[in-house]
Amino acid sequence: MKDSEYLRSGQISAEEKEFLENYDPDKYKKPSVTADVVTLTVDEQDQLCILLIKRGGYPYKGKWALPGGFMNTDEESVTQAARRELFEETGVQDVSLRQLYTFSQPGRDPRMHVVSVAYTALVPKGSLKVRAGDDAWEAEVFRISYDVDGMTFQSDSALVREEDLAFDHAKIIRMAIKRLRSRIKYEPDAFWLLKDKKEFAISELKVIYESILNEKLDLANFRKAFLRDYVDAGRVCSLNKKSNAKRPAMLYSLTEELNEEEI
Amino acid sequence: MKDSEYLRSGQISAEEKEFLENYDPDKYKKPSVTADVVTLTVDEQDQLCILLIKRGGYPYKGKWALPGGFMNTDEESVTQAARRELFEETGVQDVSLRQLYTFSQPGRDPRMHVVSVAYTALVPKGSLKVRAGDDAWEAEVFRISYDVDGMTFQSDSALVREEDLAFDHAKIIRMAIKRLRSRIKYEPDAFWLLKDKKEFAISELKVIYESILNEKLDLANFRKAFLRDYVDAGRVCSLNKKSNAKRPAMLYSLTEELNEEEI
DNA sequence: TCAAAAGTGTTTCCCATACACCCATGC
DNA sequence: GCATGGGTGTATGGGAAACACTTTTGA
Secondary structure, three states: OOOOHHHHOOOOOHHHHHHHHHOOOOOOOOOEEEEEEEEEEEOOOOOEEEEEEEEOOOOOOOOEEOOEEEOOOOOOOHHHHHHHHHHHHHOOOOOEEEEEEEEOOOOOOOOOOEEEEEEEEEOOOOOOOOOOOOOOEEEEEEEEEEEOOEEEEEOOOOEEEHHHOOOOHHHHHHHHHHHHHHHOOOOHHHHHHOOOOOOEEHHHHHHHHHHHHOOOOOHHHHHHHHHHHHHOOOOEEEEEEEOOOOOOOEEEEEOOOOOOOOO | OOOOHHHHOOOOOHHHHHHHHHOOOOOOOOOEEEEEEEEEEEOOOOOEEEEEEEEOOOOOOOOEEOOEEEOOOOOOOHHHHHHHHHHHHHOOOOOEEEEEEEEOOOOOOOOOOEEEEEEEEEOOOOOOOOOOOOOOEEEEEEEEEEEOOEEEEEOOOOEEEHHHOOOOHHHHHHHHHHHHHHHOOOOHHHHHHOOOOOOEEHHHHHHHHHHHHOOOOOHHHHHHHHHHHHHOOOOEEEEEEEOOOOOOOEEEEEOOOOOOOOO
16 A cells, blocks of 8 residues: 555564565455445425435346445545545535445345445535436435335435335435434534525524424524524624525624534 | 345346346455454443454554454455454453444555444453454453543553554544443443343442543432433333342343344 | 514523432441 | 441522514515
8 A cells, every 4th residue: 555654654674564565455355345425405495305316227227326336446535435426426515424334234235245335415505406417327306205104205207215215225314314313413514504604594504404303493492502502602603794584684604614524 | 146135036137137147346446344343341440441452463563453354245244244353352242332433544554445344342341351362463451541642551461552553543442432422421332331231230330431431420310310211211120139238229120122233 | 564584581391410318238 | 336338309500492572674
């Protein structure tokens, strides 16, 4: 592995150097490693949405699935692979990308043993425009809703039930939403879904929370929590600008960079 | 991939069957995948401890590191690999094993690109006896303590500072402890560290919490929280047995199976 | 002047903390 | 008895939820 911190440190004996040069990386059989991305956003009607792609090839040809793909070994981390894939399929770059879980059960992919590192991507409201698909894939944004027996995904042209998804992707999506719901209680994840993190009203943020939690919140109490946790804590500053609604709302701006990964 | 649910479902066209039979699993270059385990326990002096192994071969020969190893592709999940490695090195089986994070930065292993799925294992008090090491490795249990610039690990025969550990293992350990500290506020993780989950006193559980959080707790309030969150909620029942201390304590027993992984 | 959304104030209630106090046992 | 840890009771303060009320704009 060229360029490793370890090698550059220079504290390596001749014996170790020889070991590394003669090491056979294919001593063990290896699984494939992919990044799968649960891409969430909120649409103009304040509905939580997810990006799915329709598989153009086998396996699960014609089924809807999470976007993702194989990592470029030796060149990138799985996180970089996830970011690359997401960019290739949507063009969005200003997203939160956070590791969710790694799935590695043998048999979850019929081709071979695939270890999938799943990520949750949070895309700002309005910025998830789907690119025109080629023959390999076709992408669409689906509104997420729930009924007695699970999630359904609805776009302008298709209705998909969770059991129709490819691979174990329904499980991954359930996990992502569950985790997001518990995370927004302590972490500023929801800010990523704002149209503009540098100029937003409290009510806009409240709508994001409501979409994620699927329940209505009390604005007065939401405001108090927001002021306490973010404004008073210095993580958000007020702009003294006014929007142009009924009564103009005070606008706020995130001061801190949102740290994506707590490594 | 023999035995896959997908293949057995039988809804596969001849065309797809042919695709799967001709698929070349080595189309892309693959990284290696390993499981690394942060094995935590509490010793008889109520100190939080970790299992480390001394590396017998290159790289980082002679350095202390997390136990772990390569997964057996096609035969097991990374979780099973972690469980297998932990068993081989310690003989313990009744442990909580929970996925922590996946590390995949190129260069983190000087041999080749290695994707490591890290796990946190919680071993009941007193049951972590180290096996005699062979020439490939040597294991020891270290007490974890903190000073101004980081963690130190102390066993009966060695003192290791976090920057002396192999690979990026110090980072992984920090993450594991941080996560455990926040998790025990909501989840019953600490029960795994009890000597006997089926017969324990409240004060024993309190000691576990104190070891993890590294701070003293008020027993009266700890008891109230325990009764509310576990006994009243039916997750723990009282045994009406008495231990043989000063004043005998009421003993409790976990009724539920602790679910290890929320997949 | 009215509707609608923004923003403030107040009341109530729950619950975590702190801490005083009683209980059961061994010595 | 008394030391030691087990267990109960209570007073207090902070904060979250519910909701009434005021303010600012557009129409």
